[in-house]
Amino acid sequence: MMLIECPHCGPRAQEEFTYERTRDSVVQLDDAPEVAMATLYARTNPRGEENEIWRHTLGCRGWLELRRDRMSHAIVAVRALGRAVLP
Amino acid sequence: MSGETARFTFDGKSYTAQAGQTLAAALLANGVAVVARSFKYHRPRGIMAAGVEEPSALVTVGEGGRAEPNTRATDVFVYDGLVARSQNAWPSLAFDVGAVNGLAARLIPAGFYYKTFFGPPRRWMVYERFIRKAAGLGPAPQEADPDAFDHRAAFCDVLVVGAGPAGLAAALAATQAGQRVVLVEQDSLPGGALLREDARIDGQDGADWAQGTVAAIRAGGGRVLLRATATGYWDGNLVSVVERLAEPGQVPAPGTPVQRLWKVRCGKVLLATGAIERPLAFGGNDRPGVMLAQAVRHYVRRHGVVPGRRAVVATSNDDGYRTAFALADAGAQVLAVLDSRTVLAGPLVERARARFAVLADARPIDTRVAGRRLSRVIAQVGGAETTFAADLLAMSGGFTPVVHLHKQAGGDLAWDAAAQAFLPGTARQAQASIGAAAGGHALDAILAQGWAAGGGGARAFAVDDPLGLGTPAMAAAIPQAVRGKAFVDFQNDVSLGDVDLAWREGYRSVEHLKRYTTLGMGTDQGKTGNMAALARLAQAQGVEIPQAGLTTFRPPYTPTTLGAFAGAAVGDHAGPVRRLRLHAAHEALGAVWQPVGYWFRPRGYPRNGESLGAASLREARMVRESVGMVDVSTLATFEIAGPDAAALLEMACATTIGRLALGRGRYTVMLREDGMVMDDGTAWRLEEQRYLLTSSTGGADRMAQHLSWLRNVVAPDLKASVVNVQEHLGAVALAGPRAAAVLAELIGAAVPAHMRCARAMLAGIEVLVLAASYSGERAFEIYAPGHDMAVVWQALHEAVVAAGGGAYGLDAMDHLRVEKGHVVIGAEVDGRVTPADIGLGGMLRKQGGFVGWQGLQRPALADPAGRRHLVGVAAVDGQALPEGAMLVAREGDVPLGHVTTASPRVAPDPEGLTGGIGLALLTDGASRQGEELLAWSATRGQTVRVRVCEPVFYDREGARYRD
Missing domain, CATH: 3.10.20.440 (2Fe-2S iron-sulphur cluster binding domain, sarcosine oxidase, alpha subunit, N-terminal domain)
Known part of the structure; x- marks a missing residue:
């Protein structure tokens, strides 16, 4: 089970987090329909590092962006998403 | 002892x-x-x-x-x-x-199940009953487990798995170096191999040294868990450990769980998991009395049990000889040591020759039993056959290091040709293997390796091993000559012949071999037998063993009881219970409870022996005729505020929000990105920059997640806040022709018009009144802080009863909404319907800009033809409708749709039909109005003739809910 360094809470067990999707599959509402559908369904799924969106659902509920190696599960970088409203 | x-x-x-x-x-x-x-x-x-x-x-x-x-x-x-x-x-x-x-073994060869499954279907049906009875393991208990299980988390600098010599030395060194140490051992005693050997360490008996070392580790602050098995090695250096505090079937000490599942997050893991001896493959090697050589030594030395009086030792390596000495020292007669190697040399062999018949190029090929236990061992010595009248055969086919955890951690393996074994290779996590698990052999070297791995400085252990270990060299343990069944996987009855058969039938990969023969698929996961089968497969392929490959090592290492996984989360603790603020008030009215997610909601309030069905129909008619009230506190409610509040709402909602005037509300619908309906609800403008959004009970968590996603990820720059106020607010819906009068009286003011909202004082509590109707009657949702709800309910209930009404439950609510054709998330909205499918296409904002608009532009969704539409269905012959029934032209046809909700009629039908009504999703339903179909439920054995109609059965003009 991965150990994820939440920028707000510190290192926490993976079971506190939920995986959402890859960063490159976030649809913007002003994207053209074809672009939006390609973003949703035509994913690259690289063997290796990828930017992923997670949520610390059973913790601070903050949204995170992880850069993670999908072969080794090594987490390269973590940053908080959303407006920096936390003190 | x-x-x-x-x-x-x-x-x-x-x-x-x-x-x-x-x-x-x-x-x-x-x-x-x-x-x-x-x-x-x-x-x-x-x-x-x-x-x-x-x-x-x-x-x-x-x-x-x-x-x-x-x-x-x-x-x-x-x-x-x-x-x-x-x-x-x-x-x-x-x-x-x-x-x-067994006699019919020729009829149940490898792949028997496989062939039976893939053969003509009738064959399996014939065999199934017989097979289910005949093959199998122990039955699961039927009763609930009376004992408690527990979960615990632990953190350490060093976790040592295995308290044999290597693990003990490592844990002691790490403790003395000031590290936080956890040492786990699956046995009840520390010592591992020391418990079966007569070696002395630093002048002490091995078992005593082990006890002393554990005491020293504990005194130094280390945690030592006995009867604790490391079952899995996960990412992030997390190791799961199952600790037994009571033996299987034993009543635990009062207040103590029987098992504890530890999740240990480790800085470093040292795997001192030892090695498992391999059996030899020969005819009848499974007979009672044929045992692993180290196991025999274990019983003799640790437990004082000599498993036979006349023993033959068959070995491919020097270690087997130690068992011969142990047996002889315990008074058993060692008839012979059969060594499969052709050239025997070394001090251990020489010492053995002085006491036993030591035979080179010798191996057992068959056994005989008398009274179901071993009586004869037939051996091949050189080219000749010899028979020994033995009641014990101790066999050693070499050793398989326990690399399971190393592999689970992502490490790879390296083949050691001299040891004929896979050893741990490169580790991927912060871990190392030590001792016999790493191919270690000599005790002094193992102790030194463990000590160094634990971070200890220069130190030598004085080891006194009177026999000496001999050399680790062994003959390749591929059997050459066998008779009868030579088992490799004893638990699943897989023999060498089965491996050969799989090969002849074309199963080349080790993974196919495994699935075809069930090799290694038992509860022991082939700990003893896999290597022999692998060697045989490699031999057939004409390759070295590493080229033949290995199957995957999956957790748990040993079978784990379900109770350990569940921990305390059983029975009432399996999930949270969410009780309404008004639980006691409903209870007092005799509510029948309905679990809805984690909630318990009143389904109806039967009176004087009334059935639930009758009560629900009475409650629904009460709403149509006078007034009823229902607890809707479980609805999802969100307050969305800020300059960009409307913009955020318009992203989530497919309808127009921005033009909503102050004090007004609208029905709205939320879509998924693919254009399918996710949820529905109402949006209300409470203040200039403050909105209230309600949505379905069941979708509450999903909607909270969705709004947070939009707010934080998709549009982080919007100036809007989303607050989930469901837990804060309670709500009661008041509905019926007398609802407006009752409410006006209670609040002492005019009630808001349909789809308008107002603040008011009710029984001294400030409430928010939303005039919205779900039932089809004039209705109001009255929101108040949860802690004030009891007062509000009480005041409303007294007034409602005085007006000839009462409380109603979920079933009545369902009857009422079906008559009005209102959809329910999870019934009509099943994740496959677009807004147009359920008649809401006209509400959507044409210019888009909301979640789901892009998905809806896909050609297949833009064209309504061929899609399933929401329709009403009414039974023609006066019967009730079976919910979930298929809509077909004739029984057995491919269904055109299905009945999503069935309900009795609350209001009489203007055309005089008396049977049940329902909502349905029907292919091209919009153009099938008036058609007659069958609602066919094969599972209930019911078929009802229905007429397709518009999904509104009551007050089509919508006159009743307006002011």
Whole structure:
């Protein structure tokens, strides 16, 4: 089970987090329909590092962006998403 | 060993065990040779091993809810009152009808199940009953487990798995270096191999040294868990450990769980997991009395049990000789040592020759039994055959390092040709393997390696091993000549012949071999047998063993009870219980409860022996005729505020929000990105920059997640806040022709018009009144802070009863909404419908800009033809409709749709139909109005003729809910 360094809470067990999707599959509402559908369904799924969106659902509920190696599960970088409203 | 004894029973017969003995040791001591029947052929099986790798001696231990089936007799320590039973034998262990399977073994070869499944369907149907009865393991207990299980988390600098010499030395060094240490050992005693050897360390007996070392580790602050097995090695250096605080079937100490599942997050992991001895493959190698050589030594030295009087030792390596010495020292007669190597040399061999017949190029090829236990060993010595009248055959085919955890951690393996074994190669996590698990052999080297791995400085252990270990060199343990069945996987009855058969039938990959023969798929996961099968496969392929490949090592390392995984999350603790603020008020009215997610909601309030159905219909009619009230506190509610509040709402909602005037509300619908309907609800403008959004109870968590996603990820720059106020607010809906009058009286003011909202004072509480109707009658939702809800409910209930009404429940609400054609998320909205499918297409904002608009532009969704539309269905012949029934032209046809909700009529039909009504999703439903179809439920055996109509059965003009 991965150990994820939440920028707000510190290192926490993976079971506190939920995986959402890859960063490159976030649809913007002003994207053209074809672009939006390609973003949703035509994913690259690289063997290796990828930017992923997670949520610390059973913790601070903050949204995170992880850069993670999908072969080794090594987490390269973590940053908080959303407006920096936390003190 | 103390003089204490424990009494236990096996298959109803009473026996006595010495304290500290395993069930296997006690059964051997009592001369019980046959303890189990094999899985497929029902062959009599005895005890082969001494540890968790035991494949054959599986028994059920304990009674009632405490019964633990498939327990290895080698992995349970006898306590007073232990009850064990044999498995997979009928009518008895001694006389098992199923043993005919053994005679018919030619009819049940490898791949039997596979061929039967893929053969003509009738064949499986014929065999199934017979097979289910004949093949199998112990039955699961029917009763609930009366004991508690626990979960715990731990953190350490160093976790050491295995308290053999390597693990003890490492844990001691790490403790003395000031590290936080956890040491886990699956046995009840520390020492590992030291418990079966007569070696001395630093002048102490090995077992005593182990005890002393554990004491030193504990004194230094380390945590030592005995009867604790590291079952899995996960990412992030997390190791799961299952600790037994009571033996299988044993009543735990008061207030103590029987097992504890530890999740240990480690800085570093040292795997000192030892090695498992391999059996030799020869005819009848599964007979009771054929045992692993180290296991024999283990029983002799640790438990004081000599498993036979006339022994033959068959070995491919020097270690087997130590068993010959141990047996002879304990008074058994060693008839011969059969060594498969052709050239024998070394001090150990020379010392053996002085005491026993040592035969080179010698191996067992077959066995005979008398009274179900071993009586003869037929051996091939050079080119000749010799028979020994032996009741014990101790075999050693070399050693398989326990690399399971190393592999689970992502490490790779390296083939060691000299040891004929896979050793741990590169580690991917912060871990190292030490001792026999890393191919270690000599005790002094193992101790030094462990000490260094634990971070210890220069130190030598004084080891006194009178026999000497000999050399690790061994002959390749691929059997050359066998007769009869030579088993490799004893638990699943896979023989060398089955491996050969799989090869002949074209199964080339080791993964295919495994699935075809069921090799290594038993509860022991092939700990003893996999290597021999692999060697045979490699031989057939004409490649070296590493080229043949290995199957995957999956957690858990040993079978784990479901209770350990569940921990305390069972029964009432399996999930949270969400009770309404008004729970007591509903209870007082005699509510029948309905679980909805984690909530408990009133389904109806039957009176004076009324059935729930009758009560619900009465409640629904009450709403149509006078006034009713229903608790809707579970609705999802969000306050969205800020300058960009409307913009955020318009992203989530497919309808227009921005033009909503102050104090007004609108029905709205939220879509998924693919354009399908996710949820529905109402949006209200409470203040200039403050909105209230309601949505369905069941979708509350999903909607909270969705809004947070939009707010934080998709549009982080919007100036809007989203607050989930569901837990804060309570709500009651008041509906019926007298609702407006009742409410106006209570609040002393005019009630808001339909789809408008207002603040008011009710019974001294400030409430928010939303005029919205779900039932089709004039209705209001009255929101108040949860802690004030009891007062609000009480005041409303008194007024409603005075007006001739009362409370109604979920079933009545469902009847009312079906008549109005209102959809429910989860029934009509099943994740496959677009807004147009359920008649809401006209509400959507044409210019888009909301979640789902892009998905809806896909050509297949833009064209309504061929899609399932929401329709009403009415029974033509006066019957009730079966919910979930298929809509077909004729029974057995491909369904055109299905009934999503069925309901009785609350209001009479203007055309005089009396049967049930329902909502349905029907292909091209919009153009099928007036058609007659069958609502066909094959599962309920019901078929009802229905007429397709518009999905509104009551007040089509919508006159009743307006002011």
